[in-house]
Amino acid sequence: LRIEQKLFRALDNAEFTLVYQPYLNAKTHEPGGMEALLRWKNNELGSVSPGVFIPLLEDTGMIVEVGNFILRTVCQQIAVWQRRGLTVVPVSVNLSPLQFKQLDLPNNILKMTDDTGISPRLLNLEITESAFMEDAEYSRRMLMQLREAGTSVSIDDFGTGYSSLSYLKRFPINHLKIDISFVRDIADPEIEAIVRAIIGLAENLHLKTIAEGVETEEQSFKLRSLGADYLQGYLFSKPVPADEVTRFLSGPI
Numbered sequence: 001l002r003i004e005q006k007l008f009r010a011l012d013n014a015e016f017t018l019v020y021q022p023y024l025n026a027k028t029h030e031p032g033g034m035e036a037l038l039r040w041k042n043n044e045l046g047s048v049s050p051g052v053f054i055p056l057l058e059d060t061g062m063i064v065e066v067g068n069f070i071l072r073t074v075c076q077q078i079a080v081w082q083r084r085g086l087t088v089v090p091v092s093v094n095l096s097p098l099q100f101k102q103l104d105l106p107n108n109i110l111k112m113t114d115d116t117g118i119s120p121r122l123l124n125l126e127i128t129e130s131a132f133m134e135d136a137e138y139s140r141r142m143l144m145q146l147r148e149a150g151t152s153v154s155i156d157d158f159g160t161g162y163s164s165l166s167y168l169k170r171f172p173i174n175h176l177k178i179d180i181s182f183v184r185d186i187a188d189p190e191i192e193a194i195v196r197a198i199i200g201l202a203e204n205l206h207l208k209t210i211a212e213g214v215e216t217e218e219q220s221f222k223l224r225s226l227g228a229d230y231l232q233g234y235l236f237s238k239p240v241p242a243d244e245v246t247r248f249l250s251g252p253i
């Protein structure tokens with residue numbers, strides 16, 4: 001439990017930082033957007049893996065407060081980049097299912113974008129299908145409100161959940177993120193068939209696809225030839241601190 005006590009103080013102690021990983025247009029390799037990812041560095045524990053501390057934040061409910069910190073930090077960072085004259089691409093923020101349950105989420109986002117003077121169109125939310133499981137009607141209405149606010153939505157880890165596909169038609173969604181496990185095994189013809197089906201589905205529903213975890217030229221080539229719209233992964237860039245993002249953004253610097 002000591003790790004949880006440290007986690008309770010991490011926000012006040014400014015121990016959380018964000019790193020950003022771009023995703024590129026599969027054809028032109030121009031940046032299409034970037035994903036913000038949370039990092040935690042504690043004096044005694046050192047760097048703790050998000051795979052460890054994100055579930056703790058969720059189990060304790062702290063993810064709501066930390067999630068608002070993440071959204072606010074991203075808005076402030078976008079404003080800083082814009083003041084420097086950079087052309088900012090949309091930033092994706094991972095949203096935990098508990099955050100999706102907060103009725104004030106759309107208003108919170110509008111308040112933060114208003115306070116920082118940025119367009120809500122520069123914010124994207126990554127949500128896993130599990131957030132939709134409990135109440136489809138609630139989910140549809142929440143997604144409608146987010147769309148009205150101007151924020152786009154991606155389904156994260158697409159293909160690994162177990163909810164019905166019918167929500168893809170009923171819910172306002174912009175992107176499908178093809179899960180890293182499919183990208184890793186894309187050389188397997190049966191996995192390739194799954195990825196082909198996801199991309200075909202997305203095209204017919206007018207959704208964009210982002211393939212995650214692209215690590216090799218072979219994966220990149222295959223995904224591009226299958227028609228994936230955007231590619232994200234270590235082959236192009238690992239997640240980097242805000243200062244290093246400027247090299248992906250066009251502008252006078």
Ligand code: G
Nearest residue numbers: 036037038039050051054070093094095096
């Ligand atoms: O950054 P990394 O790939 O190690 O992330 C591991 C897990 O933690 C992923 O499932 C990712 O979605 C999640 N994660 C990383 N940053 C955030 C965040 O800011 N908010 C939430 N809710 N999850 C995050």
Ligand code: G
Nearest residue numbers: 094156157212213214215232233234235239
């Ligand atoms: O659950 P989510 O898709 O948000 O998590 C993304 C995670 O994938 C992050 O922890 C990020 O650090 C990680 N990641 C990003 N690019 C790559 C990659 O090319 N290979 C691997 N193995 N992980 C990656």
Ligand code: MN
Nearest residue numbers: 035094126156
């Ligand atoms: Mn994600």
Ligand code: NA
Nearest residue numbers: 156157179212
């Ligand atoms: Na994912």
